[in-house]
Amino acid sequence: MSLASRIKKFPHAVDQTRGQDVAGSFSGPLARLIAGAAGSSNHLARLAQAEAEWLHSVAEQEPEETLDALCTPPEGDPAKMLRQAKQRVALLTALADLGGIWPTMQVTAALTRFADMALDHTTKHLIAAESARGKLPATPADAGYVVFAMGKMGAGELNYSSDIDLICMFDETQHAPEDYAEVRATLIRVTKKLTQIIGAQTGDGYVFRTDLRLRPDPSTTPVCMAMEPAERYYESLGRTWERSAFIKARPCAGDIAAGEAFLDRLRPFVWRRYLDFAAIRDVRDMMHRIRDHKGLSGPIEAADHDVKLGRGGIREIEFYAQTRQLIAGGRDASLRTRGTLDALSALERAGQIPPGTAETLTAHYTALRDIEHRIQMLDDAQTHTVPRNTDALKRLAALCGCDDTGAFLKALTERLVAVHAICMPPEAEDERPQAQFETDGGTRQITDAWPNLPALRSPRAEALFHRLAPGILKRLSGAADPHAALVHFDSFLRGLPAGVQVFSLFEARPALQDLLVEICATAPALARYLGRHASVLDAVLDREFFAELPELDAMERSLMMALNDADDYEAKLDATRRWQKEVHFRIGVHLLRGIADGHSAEKAYSDLAQCCIAALLPLVIEEQAPRHGAPPGSGAVVLGMGKLGSFEMTASSDLDLIMLYDADAADMSDGPDPLAAPQYYAKLTKRLITALTAPTSEGTLYEVDMRLRPSGKQGPVATSLAAFRRYQSREAWTWEHLALTRARPVAGPPDVQEEAAQAVAQVIALPHDAQKVRADTADMRRRLMEAHRPGSIWKVKQGPGRLLDIDLFLQAGCLLTSACNADIADLVLHDWLNQEEAACIAQTRKLMSTLQAIGRVALDDEFDPNRAGPALIEVLLAQTGFDELDALRTELESRIDTVSALISDRLA
Template sequence: MQHTPKTSDIIDALGRARANAPYLALSLQREPDLAGSFAQGTLPSLDAVAVADIALPTATRLRRERRRLALIVAVADLAGAYDLTGVTHALSDFADHALDAAIRAAIAERTPDAEPRGFAAIALGKQGSRELNYSSDIDPILIFDPATLPCRPREDVGEAAVRIARRVVDLLQTRDGDGYVLRVDLRLRPSPEATPIALSVDAAISYYESLALPWERAAFIRARAAAGDIALGERFLGAIQPFIWRRALDFGTIGEIRGISRRIRDHHARGQAFGPGYDLKRGRGGIREIEFFAQIHQLIHGGRDAALRTPATRDALAALADAGWVDPGEAAALTEAYTVLRTIEHRVQMVEDRQTHFLPNGAALESLAHLHGLGDGAALLDLLRPHVARVGATYDALDSAEGDTMSFDAEHLAAQLTAAGFADPVAAARAIGQWRAGTYPALRSEAARSALEAVLPGLIEALGRAPDPGVAIVRLDATLAHLSSAINFFRLLEARPALARLLALILSHAATLAESLARRPELIDGLIDASALGPVGDVAALAAEMRGGSDYQARLDHVRRIVGEKRFALGTQIVAGVSDPLEVGAGYARVAEAAIEVLAAATIAEFVAAHGVVPASELVILAFGRLGGGVLTHASDLDLVYLFTGDYRAESDGAKPLGAVLYYNRLAQRVTGALSAATAFGPLYEIDTRLRPSGTQGPLSVSLDGFARYQRESAWTWEHMALTRARPVFGSAQARADVTTVIDAVLRGERPERDVAAEAAGMRAEMAKHKPPSGPLDAKLLAGGLVDLEFAVHTLQLTRRTGFDTDLGRAIAALVGQGVAPAGLIAAEQFLTRLLITLRLVAPDAEIPPPPTQALIARALGMADWEAVVASFAATRQEVAACLASVATGDDDGD
């Protein structure tokens, strides 16, 4: 930004420049018009940079313009007219201008009549982010398009591009009496030791798609098409966006950036200690650590959040703070430190126009302080000291694992494991020994074992703090045994220590989630999003996220990936104790409903392509059971019934026409397959269609008219009980309304007269014979459990013809409000449902879990301890059993 300075400020800045910066003093002598303006308290605009003599050779004109720019920017900076953004933007924009002018001149010298196209410069580093230093080099990658680059007759286009590139470098960095324009460093191009200095755009894209090193991703955070054929440059950057920003990040990038930081600290040890001689850029607590701090967080989260992909360091810190990834106070402190450090860095470079970052010693430090407007060197150090300390502490916290190791000596390792909290350190050490020996395929490479060693200290610490470290390490061992590659898994845990602690909880408590993780280790990637531990969106938002994939198979895979991530994250919310199981159960149901919506639509599109559509007809999908009620468990299957509207005698209009009945039965089979068949991303849901008319003996899909007739005339009492939770989850609004109208009419009386209470009691007794409880915690099938509660509620609904709501909790509340059901059923349903959802994750066998998991269950249910859970379970079952008994034997005046 620019500010209007006072005349006195400009004159004072001019005096400080002359007295303390030899380069500026010499430049003032060579640019008397600018010096005269400054002396009168006037600050020329940047337009004054341009040299009027257009007859001058390009290089000469650019050198003089660069000198004039340096003077205007320096005096404006010293006078407070330009803030850091104004300074860096002015320097960066001139670099773009000079680079573009050099490219145009290089092409024009060789092919004078040709358009200057087919050659582009991609600015990396500080030029790419418009943060260029006062005396910085530039780090472009030069690319060309063989199809459009002007060439001389019979000249090889690749050789022409290299000659143009050499001339560009020569124009910019050759020195003469007017100095130079810009130093150019081309070593950031792919494999600089083996590649030409200009690369064809296709070769460059191929490299970044397949061969690039992890650290190169960080470099491209700040990439920008800066000069030459901008359209070509932007095409290149667009093509490699998936390389830069990956949704499932290769955390080798993070380790590589940290490794660079450590090597810089070691190599520049003499500039680490703060004081005279301190390296403002590479020193501990310096500029580079602020940049790395921002880039590490951008690489972790930017693949999922495009708002974080801003190139400038301070903008990135602000975006990370806004998104909640960085503490706002921490971001503000780093931003302030960056501003101060960069400003003093510019002062250092103004003195001799040298690309240096070191604070000087002795009298030179005093002079630098005076240049900045301070009284002495001590004042300058006092200005910098708190910022350096804060940055160093912040970055060290990010990289706190440095130096930690787990011993290779068996006795020492066992001692470390005991100290970490393992009750059986020998067994844990044996597992670690197997990992280190490369017993599993994922650990056979040196890179994998190196990644293991890097993460092992933090991982063992997290497992040791888990409620059951022994169980956790056994389940982790099973996960590693199933992995095809472990490198990314380990690097993710190394980069995000909080995930290691969460993983320990999952492995300790939730065998179901641990098994999912063993099959698909990348599921843990989804937990790096803050939203993963919050409620999932509504069905529309989830469906929008699930739509994707270039073809039908890709769409199936995409849905399975999203559903797997969502279900895993929802289960983790219970284990982590951050969500009410009822909310999680509702989230499971919304995820399933969105999957039905997306996959049914995709399957219909495929089917229509071959068979056309049946006129005035469509598929409707009815959800029954827990999905109909809008609350699933992690292990729930989906009870679905397929209907179709319109005339069952109609025929489709495609190239391969089918009658409506055959059409919709084949389509229903396809939809079931889409929802249940396993792909590379695993299975999705078990689908149960036995609630359709006539059960397994009937057709898979029936017409709405046939469904209505069956329900009104032939359905059994148990089918009408099931109908109380039937809800359309796919179909047009009109079709859903038509189906709902039929269901409402049947439930409210358009059905055969039967002794509902007696038949329900008989069915429940028969079920108890053939499907006994699976364990002492079977919240579903034990006497007084959820099945008994549902039988009681549905019997009351059918006999009293009231309280109809697919949501079981709302239905009970309605019955209680009308005095039909005891008030205690409201709390009973909530308790049993919470218990069932939680147990499906942490005790799927319904057996008594170990004490640590008992505590988790109590927390999930909002109880003080396990004893309270057991007591509440017993009391709830008694209340439900009493209600069911009264319903079965009571005076039913409804039917």
């Protein structure tokens, strides 16, 4: 359909006489559209008169076809031809915009497309001229010269009279080192000519105003830089606003492939997996400085308001999207989009902004962009300010299809206020921290010590905390035990080595303050954990954080993604620790919130440990290989024992491990310094233990205990499968066979894992002396009871009828029945337990494991009502299904007595 036939709406003409004069040679809807545009816009009146003949020639064409022709590189002098084409593009897009033919973002895309062509055509023209002089290779690709479109042009969002922000670079690796100086000088010259051709105002007009000031340190660097020093700048000195700017960066002219490669190398600078949350405050402060400098602060009034930079304007919506992209884009690649509206949609899909926000802000954004375009159409001025002059304001309203300037200003003011309320909510009141908290001497003693804590020593951290403290303390005051919650919050603060990043995060995401207060009210141990590992709060921003806990395969994929971002062995150790701490924290929060029960948490903690071991084993093999070669034989397998083996880990469990390998003693590795299998795997085992236990900049992973290996402390740290079989069948004590009932492979080649699992099953299936197993188990039980007298009924780990007692009993049943493992259901099938006994033990164990899991997360110890506040007791009662603690205590006492009697009877 033609331009004329697709017109849907018409601007109003303030000067109807001029409008009719300009539109006189046209007819139909096109005449009415031109009359309205020319009657209210001086600029469009001039364009329509100057290009009347051309406009007649394209009136019956599709506007997209016309745009295609205008975006075809012209023949001849680009300086003159591009200026004529720019006038026609300006007229075409204005009419398509005002006539409702193209929606807002199609208009911005058309302007951007023409800018791309103009820059690329001029670049090729200039490069060819320098190549003809022998200064450069024959093509832009060979020269490695690239122009990056930044800001609105990079995002495909140019406004009607926009300038274009550019950064020009070249890939120095495409040139011989001895040519560097000449190539650099030549490309600086090319850049200056490019901006002159595109940006200079001549008798034929201009193409686009250009701005090169977004390049690194523009006051001291040339207009065209080599990529290597630019990369070094961003890595060492790059600022938050530059990270934000590169969200929209796009190579638009020259060597596009070199530009894409540069952006890929810059990705870790822009998209940080573990975000500096102070970035949000940096960008917010920058916006405030711009407003203050331009006098844009104060109440929102549409007249004389800057719809781009002013309060509630276009930049606020862009800031809202970009800051949230910076927050979560390092973890979620779907958020790494250049366009503002695409970013809003992606953020809503990812759960990073409330439902409906994208649609609301999209409507506001397009409406404000429409008004911005019409402001610029008045006189082709690079302005975004609503006129105060009565005549200009009337013409602007008319271009927007409104004859009532009062109604126009009222509607615009309401829109600006609505945007501001969403994008820039009020900050916390500046008041003393104690103002909203019931204070006593103890409370004042705590809060008075805060200014001396490491987290609050910098002026910036102190200022941030001063804004946050009233809201946090108000939340703490609502806890069931406010003073205890404050004490635990104090523990969190004291654990922070620095505060700017965390306080910036809390300011950016107030909901995280609620989570912190919830943790301080229920779980002092988790509050201390947060103080030591505050970076785990990043994980809460992930849309999956409160979803069901991941299974092992999902954990493995997630950890692999984290490791892929790390470059070397040390970085991978750090990445594993960061990832583990995030998932560990997530499990604890799920348990406290009742999203996961005790059994699910035990399984998740066990999967988490297995995932780390399985990921680190190949890494330590790879680290050992350059010197000692690949593993001899078929490889090594790690057996998980104890709570890891039985999927019953808690928040504070260590790892009981055995390392087995499938190789003959005479097998040698093939490295420069070859080792026999026993020595090779002993060294590998020590490396793995170090990888798990050594403190790095990100802390440690787990404590490791290998005393369950054959011969205990006296035996080698790694044992061959053959030796393992011999030892277990000929020399092992009953307690070692009991322990083996919980063994399972957790890392290593699948075929070796299968062999190890078969070896364990064969040992368990061996004929055992029933009387000896019962006697040895009873003796072990007696010694455990003597060494660990529980005292309190809440001490559920050790003592008659408690967790270790149940585990020992089930393990004995496994040996006596040759069951596959010490599983209650399996032992029923093997007649070690009847259904009633199995139900009693299972329910008792579930109750006690829930108590233990919650105690370990919240108190870093077993549950103790004297240390647990009201909030934690409420969590425990909800998890166990009791209305009050006394009822839980009575039930626990009864169950423990019943189970203890059952075990004593069966082992007698």
